[in-house]
Amino acid sequence: xxxxxEVETIRRGLARHIVGRRVLxxxxxxxxxxxxxxxxxxxxxxxxxxxxxxxxxxxxxxxDAGSGTLLVHLGMSGQFVLTDTAADRAPHTHCVILLExxxxxxxxxxxxxxxxxxxxxxxxxxxxxxxxxxVDPLDGDLVAHLPCAYKCRRVPVxxxxxxxRLVAGIGxxxxxxxxxxxxxxxxxxxxxxxxxxxxTLAKCVVEVLDAAIEQGGxxxxxxxxxxxxxxxxxxxxxxxxxxxxxxARCERPLKRAVIGGRATAWCSRCQT
DNA sequence: CCAGTATCCTGCAGGC
DNA sequence: TGCCTGCAGGATACTG
Numbered sequence: 001x002x003x004x005x006e007v008e009t010i011r012r013g014l015a016r017h018i019v020g021r022r023v024l025x026x027x028x029x030x031x032x033x034x035x036x037x038x039x040x041x042x043x044x045x046x047x048x049x050x051x052x053x054x055x056x057x058x059x060x061x062x063x064d065a066g067s068g069t070l071l072v073h074l075g076m077s078g079q080f081v082l083t084d085t086a087a088d089r090a091p092h093t094h095c096v097i098l099l100e101x102x103x104x105x106x107x108x109x110x111x112x113x114x115x116x117x118x119x120x121x122x123x124x125x126x127x128x129x130x131x132x133x134x135v136d137p138l139d140g141d142l143v144a145h146l147p148c149a150y151k152c153r154r155v156p157v158x159x160x161x162x163x164x165r166l167v168a169g170i171g172x173x174x175x176x177x178x179x180x181x182x183x184x185x186x187x188x189x190x191x192x193x194x195x196x197x198x199x200t201l202a203k204c205v206v207e208v209l210d211a212a213i214e215q216g217g218x219x220x221x222x223x224x225x226x227x228x229x230x231x232x233x234x235x236x237x238x239x240x241x242x243x244x245x246x247x248a249r250c251e252r253p254l255k256r257a258v259i260g261g262r263a264t265a266w267c268s269r270c271q272t
Numbered sequence: 273c274c275a276g277t278a279t280c281c282t283g284c285a286g287g288c
Numbered sequence: 289t290g291c292c293t294g295c296a297g298g299a300t301a302c303t304g
Contacts, residue, residue: 032280034280034299074298075280076281076282076296076297110281111283111298112282113281113299129299154275155274162298162299164298171297172296172297172298220296222297240297260275260276261277263296
C-alpha cells in the first residue's frame with residue numbers, strides 16, 4: 001500500500017501525536033510477518049519509555065524511544081491506527097502499543113507483508129534492510145544521483161525506479177506517474193536514456209512525490225494516515241490504473257504492460 | 273552479473 | 289447466491 005508519500009504522511013501524524021508520550025505496555029501475539037513479530041520483545045524495550053522522534057527512510061518508519069528504535073515497514077496492507085483504547089480493534093491488529101492518557105497505537109496488517117522489529121542501540125547501523133537502501137528522493141540531490149545510478153543499467157527504467165537499492169521510496173504508483181510525466185517509455189533501458197532525460201525523470205519523481213505528500217498521499221482503497229484521514233492524490237493520477245483511458249496530453253488510450261511482475265500504464269505516443 | 277519468476281498472505285472484484 | 293480466478297500499494301530468495 002504505502003509508498004514514500006503515504007509513509008511520510010503517517011510519519012508526520014505520528015510525530016504530532018506520539019512524540020513525548022510514554023508507553024504503558026505492549027500487547028499482541030507472536031505472528032509470522034515479513035520478519036517474525038515479537039510483541040513481548042517490543043514490550044520489554046518500550047515499556048515506560050517515551051517516544052523521542054519519528055523518522056522515515058524510503059518506505060521504512062523508525063520510531064525512536066528509550067535506547068533504540070522500532071523499525072516498521074507497512075508492506076502492502078499495513079496501517080497504523082492511533083485511537084482511544086476503548087475503540088474496537090480491527091481484524092489483523094497484530095501489535096498494540098498502549099500509551100498514557102487512554103490512547104493506543106495499533107499496527108494492523110491483513111496481508112502481513114509488513115513488520116515491526118525492535119532495533120537496540122547500534123543495531124540500526126547494521127540492519128540489512130536499511131543499509132541496502134539507496135538515496136531518499138527528498139534528502140539527497142536526486143537530479144545528480146539518479147542519472148548516475150541508472151545510466152549504465154540494462155534493466156527497464158520502470159524496474160530501476162522500483163529498485164530500493166538505487167533510490168528508496170518509489171513504488172508502483174509513483175514510478176508509473178513519474179514516467180508519464182517525464183515522457184519516458186517504461187520499458188526503455190536505463191543505459192538507453194540520455195543523462196538529460198534522466199535528470200528530467202529525477203525532477204518528475206521529486207515533483208510527483210511532493211505533490212502527493214501535499215495531498216496527504218494516495219488512497220486507492222484503504223490507505224489512511226495515522227489520524228485516520230484519507231489521501232487525496234488519487235484524483236490527480238494521470239497514468240496509474242488508467243489503462244484504456246485517454247492520455248491527459250494526447251487523448252490516445254493508455255496501454256498496459258507488465259514489467260518485472262508489476263502492471264504499468266503508459267502512453268505509446270507521449271512516452272518515448 | 274543479469275533478468276525473470278515464485279513466494280509470503282488476505283481481501284475483493286468480476287465472471288460464470 | 290456461491291464458487292473460482294486473478295489481481296493488489298512490496299521485498300526478497302530463488303532459478304536459469
